[in-house]
Amino acid sequence: MEGKVNTDKVFQGERLKEAREARGYTIRELTEKIELNNHQTLSKYENGKAIPPAEVLYKIMNTLDFPFNYFFEKENYDDMNNIVFFRSKASTTAKLKKMHEIKIEWVIRIFNYLESIVDFPQSDLPQIEEKEPSFFKPRDFEEIEEIALNMRKRWNLSNGPITDLTHLFEKHGIVVSTIDSNDYYVDACSKWVGNRLFILVGNEKASPSKIKFTLAHELGHYLLHHNITKEEFNTKNIYKRMEEEANHFASAFLLPAEVFSTELVTHTMDYYLLLKRRWQVSIQAMIYRSKELNLINDYQASYLWKQISKRGWRTKEPYDDVLLKERPILLKEAIELINTHNVKTKVELRDEAKLSADDIEAIATLPQGYFSQYTGKDNVIFF
Template sequence: MDSIKKDLKFQFQGSKLKEARESRGLTIRELTTELGLNNHQTLSKYENNKAIPPSNVLFNLVRILKIPINYFYSEKPVIDAEIPVFFRSKANTTVKLKKIHQVRIGWVEEIFNYLNTIIEFPESKLPRIEKKKSTIFTPTDFEEIEKLALDLRVDWGLTNGPITNLTRLFEQKGIIVSMDNSNDGLIDACSSWDDNRLFIMIGSALSSPSRIKFTLAHELGHYLLHYHLSKEDFNKKDIYKRIEIEANYFASAFLLPAPAFSEELISHTLDYYKILKKRWHVSIQSMVYRSKELNLITDYQASYLWKSIAKNGWKLVEPLDDELEKEEAKMLKDAIELIINHDVKSKKYLCEELKLNKEDIQNLTRLPKNYFEERVVNEGRALTFR
């Protein structure tokens, strides 16, 4: 281990240890116990660059955290201290789970940046948002959000009709989508950006297509509406509540454009909403919300529909959820397979250069399980090398 340390270009980075620990959902005290250290202050010193872990501790960190040793010697942090990470999450989501996602979406960006040096990805078709003179948060009027959604459709060459596969559209427009299925789904998604390149990580690839579609549009709304929001403002409860409302409104306006959706809503029964769901690929609940937003139904009608949805048990699982086209993120997966299949890089070398765990790369790029296992044949026996 000492000889390995001498060969590494950079010094041990405590910030990378903190990232690795948080990516596994461990507190300092929990990791201290796992390592068998006498007190958590020792680990805290490692994370704050006040001490360097000896070889035996470093070996155990690699083993426990399942992080390659060269990760701890990389100088660049995966989390930009200035850019907030937006979360679409449930009320009982923990701070720990948000930290896990914050690191993991940073990994998505690192994977993209690495692949982008080898393969030419589509340029981002998102507008570059000019910096405001004032970064003080001010609410966006809903009429302005409606216009923003319609304008983007025009810029992207879309009609006001349904979008069958939003993930495919996003990837064509240069938005990087990752579908991480390594958690319990308490976070629907999170997003961040670099210049005008938007990164979105879906928390559970097993969610229904209509839910994933709305979540993607919601995160796009954050980029367009809240690009200038500081981390300090983002953490204020009143501001957070407002920006979630705005992102939801944008998602509704983008997926269900007022001109077309209003014309098609000729009945207000759940049976008719089911017909519309098959056409628009948007959840019945989202369409009921949209109907109320546009004053296409009364308060009484909306209340009746919500009660009927609850009575039918459609709050969590709706009709047609298993029939709509699946939303699949393919761009990162296809890029890695292209590099490997054309012998540009070996699987082993690609993982070494990314400085990430093989399973993490697989989860974040939707590669099949055990993709990075190298198999050779020796005297009729298949040998597997990890």
């Protein structure tokens, strides 16, 4: 019986480019890795001007660790905002930001796939009306304080500490993913589809208090900067102001003024240490908050910052190792539920998500090797 050619599968050059950038390769570097004669050939593959022969595609798959189907899927992201918000160091390279932009798209991809099988909590973030592009208007910090308090009221929170912010976010439909990275340049990035917020924490090894503040910061971007234009986003002074506003929101959301002010009865470093155990927020964040609320003057703030530096606490503070290590479970539990109830096998989950097993495990916070019985390099490419 004569076999049929599957005409539905068309090689997508943009997928090759995305895979290359996700792994941090330049065109020349990947050309050398897969032993092509020149980088112009690879460029033609990415631009859709040529299709790689099977043996070349096989080398690409193995070098970049992507399944065959990944390169034959055309996705439309037109319904998503095209801005990815970053909380990162000023020295973060465009290459590194691009890697995280792609990975947060994978978070969305995995969520969309799983949502076609199971029901997730509905997002109950405010449905912010899309407006015509307008000039950016800085938010008054008093307004930001009110927005933060209203958000806590919306979620029926007291004005005390939030023990597990990651769990709280997931409960209210925010999708959180953390990746295990040795890179400390990107704390997190975020993106939203409608009122569904997706957050990718760039380094799960960061201290729990830092991750907590980072999550609140990204929520701030959604609530404060939903209608920002790409042009404004790329304007240096506007971007700086947005970061200040998101930081202020995070402070106000995690450390509500009325209760925090009442509890800050003295301004010694030992007392800030005590408050850190209760609020699970860094000492440095509490000092900033104290200054924002005029609970300490410039002289007191300067003294406290000198103490932070003198004790070597700029990068690692006391109690960082004993605070609750928050871990997202939403995607992990969905995959385990689907597999445990025999809705999909592990191999079906892996293949239908169209990402490598390692990437799915990382994004969904699954144990390393969860798909191990299926992760051997295939010797046959199935079309």
